[in-house]
Amino acid sequence: MRFLRNFVFIALAIVLVGCAGVNQNLEIQVSEQANPWTHLNLYNKADNFQFAIVSDRTGGHRPGVFADAVEKLNLLKPEFVISIGDLIQGYTEDDAELNTMWDEFDGLVNRLQMPFFYVPGNHDISNPVMAKKWHQRLGPSYYHFVYHDVLFLCANTEDPYRRCIGDRQIEYFRKVLKDNSKVRWTLVFMHEPLWKPDEKFDTDKGKENWHKFESLLAGRPYTVFSGHQHRYDKSVHNSRRYYVLATTGGTQGKEPTLAKCRFDHIVWVTMTDDGPVMANLLLEGILDDEPCPQ
Numbered sequence: 643m644r645f646l647r648n649f650v651f652i653a654l655a656i657v658l659v660g661c662a663g664v665n666q667n668l669e670i671q672v673s674e675q676a677n678p679w680t681h682l683n684l685y686n687k688a689d690n691f692q693f694a695i696v697s698d699r700t701g702g703h704r705p706g707v708f709a710d711a712v713e714k715l716n717l718l719k720p721e722f723v724i725s726i727g728d729l730i731q732g733y734t735e736d737d738a739e740l741n742t743m744w745d746e747f748d749g750l751v752n753r754l755q756m757p758f759f760y761v762p763g764n765h766d767i768s769n770p771v772m773a774k775k776w777h778q779r780l781g782p783s784y785y786h787f788v789y790h791d792v793l794f795l796c797a798n799t800e801d802p803y804r805r806c807i808g809d810r811q812i813e814y815f816r817k818v819l820k821d822n823s824k825v826r827w828t829l830v831f832m833h834e835p836l837w838k839p840d841e842k843f844d845t846d847k848g849k850e851n852w853h854k855f856e857s858l859l860a861g862r863p864y865t866v867f868s869g870h871q872h873r874y875d876k877s878v879h880n881s882r883r884y885y886v887l888a889t890t891g892g893t894q895g896k897e898p899t900l901a902k903c904r905f906d907h908i909v910w911v912t913m914t915d916d917g918p919v920m921a922n923l924l925l926e927g928i929l930d931d932e933p934c935p936q
């Protein structure tokens with residue numbers, strides 16, 4: 643009889659949780675006395691999402707690295723993948739050669755199980771022939787989209803030449819930002835880190851238009867992602883984060899002092915209420931389910 647009373651008490655103490663709200667997909671038996679978990683506030687807000695960024699593939703292309711990243715992205719399964727440019731080696735006006743380069747690259751990203759968003763770098767648009775080729779194969783060299791109330795700006799820093807966002811592009815983004823003034827966050831993807839001076843390629847026009855572009859972003863939460871330098875860097879300007887990513891196959895320098903900033907990676911971004919949270923995943927640290935074949 644005592645055993646039966648204890649059993650009923652324990653049974654009453656257990657409730658089936660299938661409650662509304664954040665845990666509506668969770669069914670679990672909860673005891674009032676003790677449970678082997680911390681809490682049940684699953685990190686699954688409907689507006690949070692995750693995507694990946696890949697960095698420079700070329701500029702001293704090391705074969706196989708980007709292809710490895712594609713396989714590992716298919717393991718990680720972000721919702722989509724976005725680039726910051728230098729996808730092909732480029733620097734040619736030979737039509738057949740350009741088609742071969744783009745066919746090779748498209749063959750890689752077409753193996754991704756999720757969408758891939760192209761952004762041009764100086765190796766992708768180096769001359770008017772390459773600009774025309776981009777337009778023929780990929781359409782616009784700058785564009786935007788909105789996902790879960792986050793505005794993505796994909797800019798072309800080779801318009802019409804190195805380290806420049808052209809006038810028409812400035813006007814395009816001026817309208818986009820005006821039309822999307824209330825989004826919860828804005829993310830900028832562009833190849834060259836225009837906030838860093840480059841004596842060799844900077845022009846008055848390029849600098850002027852960068853300041854125009856940056857002023858369009860003022861007053862809203864935003865984060866900037868770029869590449870080109872093949873070494874990782876994070877800085878804060880105007881209380882906003884500006885990143886230069888390392889490589890996903892591009893050449894890596896040998897300066898010992900910068901060794902910690904040089905790696906092949908995928909950036910894993912989780913969009914939260916407080917902005918993007920970044921995790922740098924080294925390609926060599928992403929292993930499939932058979933890391934030690936028998």
Ligand SMILES: [Fe+2]
Binds near residue numbers: 765833871
């Ligand atoms: Fe570059």
